[in-house]
Amino acid sequence: xxxxxxxxxxxxxxxxxxxxxxxxxxxxxxxxxxxxxxxxxxxxxxxxxxxxxxxxxxxxxxxxxxxxxxxxxxxxxxxxxxxxxxxxxxxxxxxxxxxxxxxxxxxxxxxxxxxxxxxxxxxxxxxxxxxxxxxxxxxxxxxxxxxxxxxxxxxxxxxxxxxxxxxxxxxxxxxxxxxxxxxxxxxxxxxxxxxxxxxxxxxxxxxxxxxxxxxxxxxxxxxxxxxxxxxxxxxxxxxxxxxxxxxxxxxxxxxxxxxxxxxxxxxxxxxxxxxxxxxxxxxxxxxxxxxxxxxxxxxxxxxxxxxxxxxxxxxxxxxxxxxxxxxxxxxxxxxxxxxxxxxxxxxxxxxxxxxxxxxxxxxxxxxxxxxxxxxxxxxxxxxxxxxxxxxx
Numbered sequence: 001x002x003x004x005x006x007x008x009x010x011x012x013x014x015x016x017x018x019x020x021x022x023x024x025x026x027x028x029x030x031x032x033x034x035x036x037x038x039x040x041x042x043x044x045x046x047x048x049x050x051x052x053x054x055x056x057x058x059x060x061x062x063x064x065x066x067x068x069x070x071x072x073x074x075x076x077x078x079x080x081x082x083x084x085x086x087x088x089x090x091x092x093x094x095x096x097x098x099x100x101x102x103x104x105x106x107x108x109x110x111x112x113x114x115x116x117x118x119x120x121x122x123x124x125x126x127x128x129x130x131x132x133x134x135x136x137x138x139x140x141x142x143x144x145x146x147x148x149x150x151x152x153x154x155x156x157x158x159x160x161x162x163x164x165x166x167x168x169x170x171x172x173x174x175x176x177x178x179x180x181x182x183x184x185x186x187x188x189x190x191x192x193x194x195x196x197x198x199x200x201x202x203x204x205x206x207x208x209x210x211x212x213x214x215x216x217x218x219x220x221x222x223x224x225x226x227x228x229x230x231x232x233x234x235x236x237x238x239x240x241x242x243x244x245x246x247x248x249x250x251x252x253x254x255x256x257x258x259x260x261x262x263x264x265x266x267x268x269x270x271x272x273x274x275x276x277x278x279x280x281x282x283x284x285x286x287x288x289x290x291x292x293x294x295x296x297x298x299x300x301x302x303x304x305x306x307x308x309x310x311x312x313x314x315x316x317x318x319x320x321x322x323x324x325x326x327x328x329x330x331x332x333x334x335x336x337x338x339x340x341x342x343x344x345x346x347x348x349x350x351x352x353x354x355x356x357x358x359x360x361x362x363x364x365x366x367x368x369x370x371x372x373x374x375x376x377x378x379x380x381x382x383x384x385x386x387x388x389x390x391x392x
């Protein structure tokens with residue numbers, strides 16, 4: 001099991017490089033231009049040196065979209081366990097957990113904000129997800145979560161801070177939403193035991209009509225932001241010492257398997273930059289293509305990891321989890337040496353039939369394969385399967 005403080009496969013110390021000076025050197029604050037958050041080993045990597053070039057694996061799945069029927073399923077799984085919480089999220093994700101735990105860096109997309117203390121949970125269209133999800137995310141083995149989405153402002157700035165506070169209370173950095181301007185200036189860099197520094201930057205296309213006040217423009221990273229766009233954030237991460245920079249974008253047209261013009265244009269700009277090594281996308285709630293641009297991998301849409309959309313949309317009950325290996329080159333650069341995706345599906349909840357995420361089969365598998373290959377340009381891409389309990 002991957003431990004938050006000591007990872008079974010490449011312990012992750014979360015280094016947040018802050019580009020400011022004169023700050024305190026107390027624990028969790030800035031010291032000499034960097035801040036250490038929940039270090040697995042503050043003194044540095046302890047694993048024996050790897051023979052040959054260093055490698056790093058990154059895993060990320062689709063949207064964690066907490067519709068109320070997802071809670072109902074977790075509540076049914078909890079019933080009779082005698083545990084203190086109302087929900088048991090583990091059975092739903094049991095087949096996925098080994099894949100998450102196996103990665104040097106595992107990322108999740110927490111699409112919606114958490115409820116504030118004492119606030120009732122809320123489902124679509126304005127979400128406030130159960131608070132117990134945050135410690136469960138840590139127990140699953142995820143190392144950081146992107147939080148920039150069209151639902152980031154569902155609970156206003158209070159929701160941004162509540163979500164960040166809850167995740168960080170369980171050693172999970174949040175990426176793409178910010179509690180202060182200084183936090184936005186701080187690239188999140190995840191450092192493996194082998195010393196590989198992986199930065200993640202994130203942004204969303206919009207906020208479902210909500211408008212962030214001008215004096216809080218920094219609170220949510222948006223692709224329309226000209227003052228500090230994803231390219232600026234990626235450059236800052238590279239300057240802060242990142243070996244690998246991943247750009248995560250919440251974009252696209254809902255339920256459309258094809259990338260729209262804005263996606264293609266932004267993917268082109270990101271992959272043309274020397275500061276971006278991989279582009280991962282969410283939002284459409286269906287799987288979108290995987291391809292290469294400028295020699296770099298672009299995953300336009302991971303679909304959902306879990307959600308409960310209309311049953312008339314079977315492709316919204318499909319997702320992929322990407323598993324990407326990077327290898328260091330002789331010149332110090334990094335390239336993707338293996339790119340793979342794992343197709344998954346799950347059921348619509350009904351009493352007595354709780355949700356289970358499993359390997360995609362039949363029509364679901366055919367649908368995912370067709371979407372992944374939608375624009376071509378992905379020669380060498382591998383298709384893998386889950387290996388956890390409940391996997392097909």
